[in-house]
Amino acid sequence: xxxxxxxxxxxxxxxxxxxxxxxxxxxxxxxxxxxxxxxxxxxxxxxxxxxxxxxxxxxxxxxxxxxxxxxxxxxxxxxxxxxxxxxxxxxxxxxxxxxxxxxxxxxxxxxxxxxxxxxxxxxxxxxxxxxxxxxxxxxxxxxxxxxxxxxxxxxxxxxxxxxxxxxxxxxxxxxxxxxxxxxxxxxxxxxxxxxxxxxxxxxxxxxxxxxxxxxxxxxxxxxxxxxxxxxxxxxxxxxxxxxxxxxxxxxxxxxxxxxxxxxxxxxxxxxxxxxxxxxxxxxxxxxxxxxxxxxxxxxxxxxxxxxxxxxxxxxxxxxxxxxxxxxxxxxxxxxxxxxxxxxxxxxxxxxxxxxxxxxxxxxxxxxxxxxxxxxxxxxxxxxxxxxxxxxxxxxxxxxxxxxxxxxxxxxxxxxxxxxxxxxxxxxxxxxxxxxxxxxxxxxxxxxxxxxxxxxxxxxxxxxxxxxxxxxxxxxxxxxxxxxxxxxxxxxxxxxxxxxxxxxxxxxxxxxxxxxxxxxxxxxxxxxxxxxxxxxxxxxxxxxxx
Amino acid sequence: xxxxxxxxxxxxxxxxxxxxxxxxxxxxxxxxxxxxxxxxxxxxxxxxxxxxxxxxxxxxxxxxxxxxxxxxxxxxxxxxxxxxxxxxxxxxxxxxxxxxxxxxxxxxxxxxxxxxxxxxxxxxxxxxxxxxxxxxxxxxxxxxxxxxxxxxxxxxxxxxxxxxxxxxxxxxxxxxxxxxxxxxxxxxxxxxxxxxxxxxxxxxxxxxxxxxxxxxxxxxxxxxxxxxxxxxxxxxxxxxxxxxxxxxxxxxxxxxxxxxxxxxxxxxxxxxxxxxxxxxxxxxxxxxxxxxxxxxxxxxxxxxxxxxxxxxxxxxxxxxxxxxxxxxxxxxxxxxxxxxxxxxxxxxxxxxxxxxxxxxxxxxxxxxxxxxxxxxxxxxxxxxxxxxxxxxxxxxxxxxxxxxxxxxxxxxxxxxxxxxxxxxxxxxxxxxxxxxxxxxxxxxxxxxxx
Numbered sequence: 003x004x005x006x007x008x009x010x011x012x013x014x015x016x017x018x019x020x021x022x023x024x025x026x027x028x029x030x031x032x033x034x035x036x037x038x039x040x041x042x043x044x045x046x047x048x049x050x051x052x053x054x055x056x057x058x059x060x061x062x063x064x065x066x067x068x069x070x071x072x073x074x075x076x077x078x079x080x081x082x083x084x085x086x087x088x089x090x091x092x093x094x095x096x097x098x099x100x101x102x103x104x105x106x107x108x109x110x111x112x113x114x115x116x117x118x119x120x121x122x123x124x125x126x127x128x129x130x131x132x133x134x135x136x137x138x139x140x141x142x143x144x145x146x147x148x149x150x151x152x153x154x155x156x157x158x159x160x161x162x163x164x165x166x167x168x169x170x171x172x173x174x175x176x177x178x179x180x181x182x183x184x185x186x187x188x189x190x191x192x193x194x195x196x197x198x199x200x201x202x203x204x205x206x207x208x209x210x211x212x213x214x215x216x217x218x219x220x221x222x223x224x225x226x227x228x229x230x231x232x233x234x235x236x237x238x239x240x241x242x243x244x245x246x247x248x249x250x251x252x253x254x255x256x257x258x259x260x261x262x263x264x265x266x267x268x269x270x271x272x273x274x275x276x277x278x279x280x281x282x283x284x285x286x287x288x289x290x291x292x293x294x295x296x297x298x299x300x301x302x303x304x305x306x307x308x309x310x311x312x313x314x315x316x317x318x319x320x321x322x323x324x325x326x327x328x329x330x331x332x333x334x335x336x337x338x339x340x341x342x343x344x345x346x347x348x349x350x351x352x353x354x355x356x357x358x359x360x361x362x363x364x365x366x367x368x369x370x371x372x373x374x375x376x377x378x379x380x381x382x383x384x385x386x387x388x389x390x391x392x393x394x395x396x397x398x399x400x401x402x403x404x405x406x407x408x409x410x411x412x413x414x415x416x417x418x419x420x421x422x423x424x425x426x427x428x429x430x431x432x433x434x435x436x437x438x439x440x441x442x443x444x445x446x447x448x449x450x451x452x453x454x455x456x457x458x459x460x461x462x463x464x465x466x467x468x469x470x471x472x473x474x475x476x477x478x479x480x481x482x483x484x485x486x487x488x489x490x491x492x493x494x495x496x497x498x499x500x501x502x503x504x505x506x507x508x509x510x511x512x513x514x515x516x517x518x519x520x521x522x523x524x525x526x527x528x529x530x531x532x533x534x535x536x537x538x539x540x541x542x543x544x545x546x547x
Numbered sequence: 548x549x550x551x552x553x554x555x556x557x558x559x560x561x562x563x564x565x566x567x568x569x570x571x572x573x574x575x576x577x578x579x580x581x582x583x584x585x586x587x588x589x590x591x592x593x594x595x596x597x598x599x600x601x602x603x604x605x606x607x608x609x610x611x612x613x614x615x616x617x618x619x620x621x622x623x624x625x626x627x628x629x630x631x632x633x634x635x636x637x638x639x640x641x642x643x644x645x646x647x648x649x650x651x652x653x654x655x656x657x658x659x660x661x662x663x664x665x666x667x668x669x670x671x672x673x674x675x676x677x678x679x680x681x682x683x684x685x686x687x688x689x690x691x692x693x694x695x696x697x698x699x700x701x702x703x704x705x706x707x708x709x710x711x712x713x714x715x716x717x718x719x720x721x722x723x724x725x726x727x728x729x730x731x732x733x734x735x736x737x738x739x740x741x742x743x744x745x746x747x748x749x750x751x752x753x754x755x756x757x758x759x760x761x762x763x764x765x766x767x768x769x770x771x772x773x774x775x776x777x778x779x780x781x782x783x784x785x786x787x788x789x790x791x792x793x794x795x796x797x798x799x800x801x802x803x804x805x806x807x808x809x810x811x812x813x814x815x816x817x818x819x820x821x822x823x824x825x826x827x828x829x830x831x832x833x834x835x836x837x838x839x840x841x842x843x844x845x846x847x848x849x850x851x852x853x854x855x856x857x858x859x860x861x862x863x864x865x866x867x868x869x870x871x872x873x874x875x876x877x878x879x880x881x882x883x884x885x886x887x888x889x890x891x892x893x894x895x896x897x898x899x900x901x902x903x904x905x906x907x908x909x910x911x912x913x914x915x916x917x918x919x920x921x922x923x924x925x926x927x928x929x930x931x932x933x934x935x936x937x938x939x940x941x942x943x944x945x946x947x948x949x950x951x952x953x954x955x956x957x958x959x960x961x962x963x964x965x966x967x968x969x970x971x972x973x974x975x976x977x978x979x980x981x982x983x984x985x986x987x988x989x990x991x992x993x994x995x996x997x
Contacts, residue, residue, distance in 0.1 A: 184861040195621045200910035202861040215689050378790040430793050431744040435710050441790050448738050448752035449801040453759035460763040515777045522770045541791045
């Protein structure tokens with residue numbers, strides 16, 4: 003199923019005019035407890051819901067109950083033990099794709115499957131966050147290698163609760179990253195030919211994946227020099243040092259350095275003859291001695307990066323931004339960075355401890371402090387939240403969605419460049435900019451994309467629900483049966499939809515507007531999907547407080 | 548659509564949305580027309596994402612200079628005889644040629660509609676190689692970094708925290724004179740950018756066929772108008788969170804301008820001039836179509852922002868660069884032809900920017916991040932068929948190379964911007980607000996605009 007922008011609009015128009023008529027059988031809701039009134043859990047529906055919007059691809063009623071029953075920390079501990087859901091094994095079980103486009107669609111199928119149905123929700127969410135910090139993209143020669151990208155994503159998934167330095171090494175040695183930032187095939191200098199090592203990976207691994215451009219305090223604030231200017235973390239000579247480190251690597255199983263095997267599923271290997279043997283200047287005045295092997299140089303260089311003082315705050319801040327809030331306080335960043343530095347058992351870079359610290363921090367758990375709190379939800383995560391809340395599925399048991407980026411300006415491993423869909427410091431002109439705050443997701447929010455996001459949601463809700471009579475086996479339908487059962491009680495119906503999408507936090511205005519719009523309809527399904535659409539396309543739903 | 552009707556419809560919606568303060572700021576609410584700008588001028592920024600290797604785009608053909616070039620570039624050098632010859636009116640005594648695939652650029656140059664501005668880049672003050680090596684000069688922070696140098700080109704912020712872009716500041720500074728415009732001065736085909744961010748004005752984004760409109764609000768959608776009215780009530784009621792407010796602001800502008808734009812575009816569904824079916828071609832085509840119906844918007848000054856990517860040629864440069872430069876040339880030529888078709892060729896000026904030039908040295912099959920590079924300016928108001936500025940030495944470790952073939956710019960991005968802004972209508976006295984580092988340079992205007 004390939005949707006172009008125009009098709010989506012056209013289809014949605016057609017079906018908007020013809021939807022309704024569904025009716026649907028009544029489905030019993032949970033029975034009211036009889037006998038002893040059980041004690042209300044300490045955690046409210048709203049609190050559990052907000053937590054799950056931070057920690058998963060969208061709350062479901064069952065997961066909200068689970069969090070309320072066992073508590074935030076126990077839920078995280080449960081998640082840490084879940085088996086990782088991977089992409090490659092699933093893709094291997096599918097029929098051989100006919101072309102690379104179909105292969106990429108299979109890859110997205112695997113991603114949606116894990117995001118929507120994986121039991122390891124927290125791991126999947128963290129992997130998605132990491133995929134936007136350590137970026138590779140199929141908008142490159144990697145388009146031809148869907149399995150290579152899936153392998154990359156699986157590495158992120160496997161290391162999401164592991165150690166940062168091991169993650170950095172895994173990322174560095176994936177052939178996908180090797181191709182994307184041209185470390186693969188990078189070779190020692192040839193002065194006569196004016197050939198020097200490629201600086202691409204050397205630069206971006208520092209600028210984007212680990213330490214950033216300027217020296218940071220432990221709380222993420224910028225260190226300023228006597229002229230009030232930021233202090234650079236490195237200069238060109240250090241980039242050249244790392245560029246020389248990253249020489250000599252290519253695909254595993256290659257007959258020679260210049261005859262690549264294109265084996266993507268195993269880490270790259272070094273050909274010593276193509277590795278530079280000189281000294282290399284690294285961070286913190288470290289100089290690698292001449293004559294080391296490519297492997298020893300690489301290990302020492304990654305250790306050098308991972309132990310830099312910037313890493314804890316630089317990575318912690320971005321993970322907080324992906325999961326919880328756009329503008330975490332310095333104290334919040336500092337608390338998380340402290341856990342990054344030492345997880346309590348003397349280990350640096352323990353990502354499971356970091357994630358736990360992010361989600362259990364008072365700033366993440368307390369009621370939203372003020373108007374500046376929270377974040378704009380990533381557009382793609384609005385869709386997954388709707389699909390998870392209403393248990394969306396297709397008859398063919400697949401999630402065939404070839405071009406999410408046309409509507410949502412993002413898709414897994416599909417950024418325009420290594421700078422991701424948006425930058426952590428993006429501030430839209432106006433109020434946010436004037437306050438000195440940021441709203442990264444606003445970088446992909448403009449007069450075009452704000453419409454295309456809502457148009458896709460309109461399609462996914464108005465046209466693709468369980469009461470549609472003539473179903474297509476590849477279309478993903480939301481399940482509205484339990485809402486249809488409430489259709490004679492509009493307020494109860496609105497409450498249920500508001501519980502699913504907003505944790506019950508619906509403004510009086512949105513409630514009354516939703517009721518008015520529902521009242522236009524004389525079909526049961528019409529009333530239900532109108533209510534879901536009203537809430538799912540509201541600015542209230544788009545923002546995670 | 549009938550002109551008066553269009554305006555009445557626009558004013559009605561505009562008033563509805565501005566009543567509660569949602570649509571604000573100069574340039575958004577039509578006020579009395581100003582007499583200041585009666586004519587029309589337009590700037591089109593074609594931003595080459597990734598850093599264009601422009602030292603392979605324009606190459607010396609004279610033997611001595613070519614040999615220096617070839618010795619530096621080695622396996623990335625373009626063959627001397629393959630270069631497309633040009634005949635600049637302001638010759639420096641050296642023969643030059645465009646990249647063999649850049650036939651569009653050669654054609655535009657030779658017909659007088661294209662100028663090259665040589666070796667320009669972000670600078671805070673003139674920089675000599677000695678000053679650079681001794682640390683005796685002010686430099687833009689984070690040279691050679693993509694997003695930082697792109698930010699410099701777009702914001703000209705230097706070492707300050709300036710968050711606006713120079714097109715945003717132009718729109719801010721002309722806001723009073725342009726208050727009658729029915730569209731924001733800044734329009735993007737490529738999403739949000741620093742370039743167009745203003746302090747009091749916001750840019751507006753179109754897609755490749757015009758404005759996106761809400762499927763659920765259409766007349767033929769069941770209860771579409773009611774649903775739109777409901778959505779507008781939500782927007783005007785306001786929100787108690789900065790992110791909600793920012794999003795609501797964007798939604799309001801989507802609602803405000805979509806019909807205006809799409810109704811106007813129906814008047815001129817297609818131009819006769821064909822455009823290449825590339826990302827850049829499609830984006831330039833929608834700009835050309837919007838310009839064809841510009842009178843519907845009552846605009847006197849517009850700035851468009853278009854990006855095209857793929858220029859970060861760390862590897863496979865010899866495979867990728869020919870397509871990139873062919874596309875760039877073909878697209879700029881098509882756009883200029885389209886401007887002639889609609890009679891705006893001397894009122895619309897197109898110019899390139901890019902993250903940085905690239906290293907003269909190779910990393911085997913590609914190049915790394917450099918500094919200075921050549922930029923292109925096209926349109927009939929351009930003093931075309933000329934190369935402005937001084938060609939740098941292309942010798943590795945030569946007079947202009949700070950190391951590894953990274954060339955020190957001889958002209959600054961501020962001078963480049965100021966020259967365009969001045970043509971656009973910014974007073975000389977206001978140029979320093981647009982280009983904050985301009986005072987550090989002798990020439991306030993590079994002279995490439997008629």
